[in-house]
Amino acid sequence: MKTRRPPTKSRGGRVITWAPYAFAAAAAGYLLVFTAIPLLRGVQLGFTDTRLLNPVGGEGTGLHNYSKLLADSAFWSSVWTTLVYTAGTVAGSLFLGTGAALLVNRAFAGRTLARVLLTLPWAVPTVAAALLFRWIYNDQTGVANSATRALGIGAQGWLTDPSVGMIAVLGATIWKVTPLVMLVVLAALQSIPDELYESTRIDGADALSAFRAVAWPALLPTLRVVALLMTIWSFRRFEVIWLLTGGGPADATNTLVINVYRTAFSDSRLGMAAAIGVLGLVLSLAVTVVYFVAERRSERTELRAGGAA
């Protein structure tokens, strides 16, 4: 029979339990090795002229990469493209995801099948989805152009015309990410007690009023978190854009992440790519800070409103 090792005692006679430190150290070690050190190395690379073929042979160039980037209109265009892509993805997926969740939250025949079908895009591998959309958007044989021709709009160069390239990429992205929003919002909707709806019905409220009075306030915190997550994920989304357009046509979908990849792996300029990455990180942090400030203000407002009531 094994004897349990007694806990260590400090000089003052206090009992020290090592387990919490061991668990925390494992997590801290993981974060250190796979997040903190690569991040610091990335920041350091941004001040060098390191090339992909010789990642340890770069020489320090001070702020050269940053000054070059900040004076480069292509970089700012890339920042703007990222913001447009992010805003489009977040707005589109929240709107459609919430709408779909409200729809499948109601009781109707075939609801389970509808839920499964609406969730499917999330389960499709991104590579497969991107290839699917490449065919949908094909200029000659794609379904998208068959539809626009039938509607009398005429064929569009979905992946070849810079004026519609972003719309095409947004379409594919929103299709892919909306099911997640739907599932999260659906879970939030199902956590609302039925009694609340019943009481509004007794008070004679119609469906829209019931939604505004009961569902919307309950959904708001969830939607805020989903919006933040979608924003961060959109900032760093790569596969679907790369596979559909590679950042084209004519840089119309050249987001910061695509820019980092092209600079690092096509141009072999790791140092410059790291500098773009750092500026992208600053942008992400700024958005996150803005979110938390807004969140805090909103909480205070709600508390004040609650207190007043």
Added chain:
Amino acid sequence: MRRFRERDAGRRGPGVKGAGLRGARRRTAGALAVGVLLAVAAVGCANPRGGAEGPKPEQGGTLTFASWHWLESGRGELLQAAVSKYTARRPGVTIRKQAVTRAEYEKTMSTQIGAGRGPDVFIIPDTYFPELAEADALEPLDGLLDPATEARLLPAASDFVVGGKRLALLSEQSPYGLFWNKKLLDQAGVTPPKSFDELFTAAETVHKRTGKIGFAGRHQMNEEPIWWSDHANWTYGFGGRWSDGERLTINSPQNVAAETAFKKMYDSPAFSLGDDASTYRSKFAAGQVGLIIDCATCMRTMVNDNKVVPTGSVGGSAIPFPSGGGSAYVALGLGINPHSRNKALARDFLKWLYSPEGQQALQRVNHPSTVGTDIEVPADLLATTPWVKPVYDALPKARKPVVDGFGSDTPRIRRIVLSQVERILTRDADPETALDQAQREAVEETR
């Protein structure tokens, strides 16, 4: 935050007074410091450079050979058959395939070699070679071949020599040509074109009369490295160059004329707009494309065992642009990774590959591309590509797509030029203004 700390301290009970907390912090800080040191050391050690001679060839071993050809239908099997002849001579040796798609090839190789790893032997596109050479990422191959074999190397073998040092061996030289589906041209009632205007008219006529794609070619940035090689056919075909060897000549009148012509073709409804190479090649193989400018080896892959468009129903010629046959060629080299742990084996494999037996085996893989030496192409192989003769005849006029005098800058110049070409195509930018802009940017970038 302060409130939380007070509450937390209160839970510790009397007599603690924060001493244990300070001790715990010291221990945690110590553990973190050790972790940082270990992790930094691990990162530092993760880049083992150097490589090794490894086992002697007669002892056997495993040799990794990277190429995108492993993935090509028909050609992959032929390559496997060729290397099997080597392993039959060296029964203890295994050749391990490293198959990487063409579009991702340079990125994958650079990442692996940069990390001090990668294949033992690998294919090197001509546009990628200068970057590898500049980064000292190729094992020198001087003295590997005997003088008799050296004397038989094709002129393009010198593309892989830097400062008198041979850093790779020419594996193949693939000429570009204009190819057409004879059946579609007959249906449309057009004859093979002899000039750009005739090519344009033929493409439009095929499209109007048959409903099929008139002309196909690469035109998108997501195929950037190889689009550059393909696009050079337009530049060289119109008598243009990217440099005169010392100065960039991106905005020369010939280059402007080439871009104007390409834009005209791109804007035609006959053009395979939006299709990447694998898509329009599949369409050509399915009889859906009339004319195409492509490398001869790619055409062989399209018609290989093809019942819809058999090799006999394909026509070929030199590219009919104003310079009279001026076109690009693709030269591929074979080199040894300096980080290989099997350098002796790798050299033995290359030595065999450049023996008469190896070259004949490689010819079956490469045809209608050449191999590295001037061996005679067997008649049975020539019979499979009746369209290749005029393309071969144009090869002496062909040029490599590397920017003369700006070898390792080629990827950056490529990005700048093709971005402007994309603006011409998709944003209707004026070709002259766009190439002026590319010239300015490229001069600044390479200063």
